[in-house]
Amino acid sequence: MSGRGADNTNTSDVRSDRIVTNSNGQPINEPFATQRVGQHGPLLLQDFNLLDSLAHFNRERVPERNPHAHGSGAFGYFEVTDDITDVCGSAMFDTIGKRTRCLTRFSTVGGEKGSADSARDPRGFATKFYTEEGNLDWVYNNTPVFFIRDPSKFPHFIHTQKRNPQTNLKDANAAWDFWTTPENQVAIHQVMILFSDRGTPATYRNMNGYSGHTYKWSNKNGDWYYVQVHLITDQGIKNLTNEEATKMGGENPDHAQQDLFENIQSGNAPSWTVHIQTMTEEQAQKLSFSVFDLTKVWPHKDFPLRRVGKLVLNENPENYFAQIEQAAFAPSNTVPYQEASADPVLQARLFSYADAHRYRIGPNYHQVPVNCPYASKFFNPAIRDGPMTVNGNLGSEPNYLATSKPYQYIQKDKPIQQHQEVWNGPAVPFHWATSPGDGDFVQARELYKVLGRTPGEQQKLAHNIAVHVCSATKEIRERTYALFARVDEGLAEAIRSESEQCANNVAKSKF
Numbered sequence: 196m197s198g199r200g201a202d203n204t205n206t207s208d209v210r211s212d213r214i215v216t217n218s219n220g221q222p223i224n225e226p227f228a229t230q231r232v233g234q235h236g237p238l239l240l241q242d243f244n245l246l247d248s249l250a251h252f253n254r255e256r257v258p259e260r261n262p263h264a265h266g267s268g269a270f271g272y273f274e275v276t277d278d279i280t281d282v283c284g285s286a287m288f289d290t291i292g293k294r295t296r297c298l299t300r301f302s303t304v305g306g307e308k309g310s311a312d313s314a315r316d317p318r319g320f321a322t323k324f325y326t327e328e329g330n331l332d333w334v335y336n337n338t339p340v341f342f343i344r345d346p347s348k349f350p351h352f353i354h355t356q357k358r359n360p361q362t363n364l365k366d367a368n369a370a371w372d373f374w375t376t377p378e379n380q381v382a383i384h385q386v387m388i389l390f391s392d393r394g395t396p397a398t399y400r401n402m403n404g405y406s407g408h409t410y411k412w413s414n415k416n417g418d419w420y421y422v423q424v425h426l427i428t429d430q431g432i433k434n435l436t437n438e439e440a441t442k443m444g445g446e447n448p449d450h451a452q453q454d455l456f457e458n459i460q461s462g463n464a465p466s467w468t469v470h471i472q473t474m475t476e477e478q479a480q481k482l483s484f485s486v487f488d489l490t491k492v493w494p495h496k497d498f499p500l501r502r503v504g505k506l507v508l509n510e511n512p513e514n515y516f517a518q519i520e521q522a523a524f525a526p527s528n529t530v531p532y533q534e535a536s537a538d539p540v541l542q543a544r545l546f547s548y549a550d551a552h553r554y555r556i557g558p559n560y561h562q563v564p565v566n567c568p569y570a571s572k573f574f575n576p577a578i579r580d581g582p583m584t585v586n587g588n589l590g591s592e593p594n595y596l597a598t599s600k601p602y603q604y605i606q607k608d609k610p611i612q613q614h615q616e617v618w619n620g621p622a623v624p625f626h627w628a629t630s631p632g633d634g635d636f637v638q639a640r641e642l643y644k645v646l647g648r649t650p651g652e653q654q655k656l657a658h659n660i661a662v663h664v665c666s667a668t669k670e671i672r673e674r675t676y677a678l679f680a681r682v683d684e685g686l687a688e689a690i691r692s693e694s695e696q697c698a699n700n701v702a703k704s705k706f
């Protein structure tokens with residue numbers, strides 16, 4: 196087999212006779228013999244096979260992702276179960292029963308590549324669809340909201356989840372200093388989810404995926420809708436308690452990788468039922484919050500879930516590095532009839548990911564087989580050259596578009612939507628801080644009530660926060676109790692009582 200295809204490999208230069216060669220294709224007679232002066236003398240610089248092996252070893256790693264460094268992935272398919280062509284004209288939805296090949300990578304956010312699967316963290320849920328209209332990436336999380344709604348906060352926030360620049364330790368002060376700073380309290384809804392047991396999912400199979408952002412989808416008549424996507428696990432939600440997660444992190448830090456791989460290997464393919472919520476422009480204008488506010492969910496009673504299809508992961512990667520580490524997901528990878536909304540965090544992400552890939556993998560990252568749009572193919576004579584060009588570089592094709600050669604532009608035959616959002620206003624610096632009043636706490640309070648429907652969940656939330664914040668300073672602990680008092684006084688008291696006791700124990704154990 197050679198070339199690129201649905202198996203996401205490129206094996207065109209691999210020998211099938213298994214004769215071992217150096218990187219240059221020259222057969223190696225004795226791989227463990229080194230050229231040296233006499234049997235025990237110094238090595239010779241002319242020993243290319245040794246240098247080849249050592250030098251390549253030094254270059255085996257690509258930089259890990261910052262963030263979402265640690266992850267697991269698998270291939271599968273998306274199958275349409277319900278007709279949504281009134282909402283979205285993308286080819287992947289055009290026929291009931293149609294299947295599109297996919298790759299999903301699950302991840303944690305703050306930890307390094309070798310960190311534990313059981314960390315308290317949101318989980319990434321990124322899916323690449325190899326569609327006939329180009330590759331589409333849904334780069335989602337397992338939570339329906341996020342910590343920020345202003346993208347300029349992102350590097351600051353992620354730094355608080357990573358290591359202290361001096362101690363090189365994870366830093367509860369940084370995390371809670373950030374979240375309790377008044378203008379960052381927009382994070383409260385996501386912080387509540389993170390510190391409930393949903394912050395430690397039992398496995399990747401036992402959690403949902405959410406677009407979080409509002410997207411804009413349109414049908415072939417040119418009508419468009421705001422859309423949120425939900426991937427609901429068919430395995431049921433299952434979480435670990437704080438203590439179970441801590442124990443798992445010590446005993447089997449790779450438990451979620453193992454669970455995913457072994458279930459797929461034994462034929463127990465996990466699946467998710469994909470739903471959408473839709474909203475019209477008129478409905479959005481009547482919302483009590485901005486439709487572009489990533490810290491808010493759309494109430495299901497007003498915007499019910501509508502089933503679309505199923506995502507099934509039934510095929511393990513053949514090679515982790517080639518197919519998962521080199522996988523490059525980007526919200527900017529989209530297809531006709533699915534576009535980004537004006538959500539500023541999403542807009543920033545449209546830049547950020549492809550830029551990260553150019554750094555992490557190289558400017559021709561889209562030529563790496565797992566990232567190739569093999570189902571639609573690529574043709575753009577002006578996107579040429581650059582490091583590691585391996586796709587033939589379009590041969591003698593002129594490297595500009597002009598009139599002497601015929602080109603096809605199929606997009607021009609599709610109707611351009613006439614009805615669009617209209618934006619106008621002066622170019623002004625706008626800092627989208629906490630809403631005046633209490634708007635950012637409404638959904639957090641509702642979530643607290645929802646937790647109350649299951650015995651023990653509110654207590655576990657208080658406990659999970661207390662054992663985390665108790666290693667912060669007294670001043671930051673007080674700020675944290677005040678933050679949660681805005682959600683519920685009883686919650687704040689429960690956190691205070693356990694956290695102060697824990698802080699005393701920590702202080703005593705130091706002497």
Ligand code: HEM
Pocket residue numbers: 259260261262263266300301302318319320321334335336341345346347349405406407408522523524540543544547548551552555
């Ligand atoms: C301004 C906000 C954000 C910025 C600048 C940002 C940036 C990044 C960057 C640079 C990466 C690493 C990409 C790579 O090296 O391959 C990444 C990974 C990721 N991000 Fe974001 N991110 C933001 C918000 C979000 C949000 C809101 C979500 C979910 C709704 C999200 C989901 C993910 C996922 C799932 C990955 C891992 C993708 C993979 O598996 O390769 N991010 N992000």
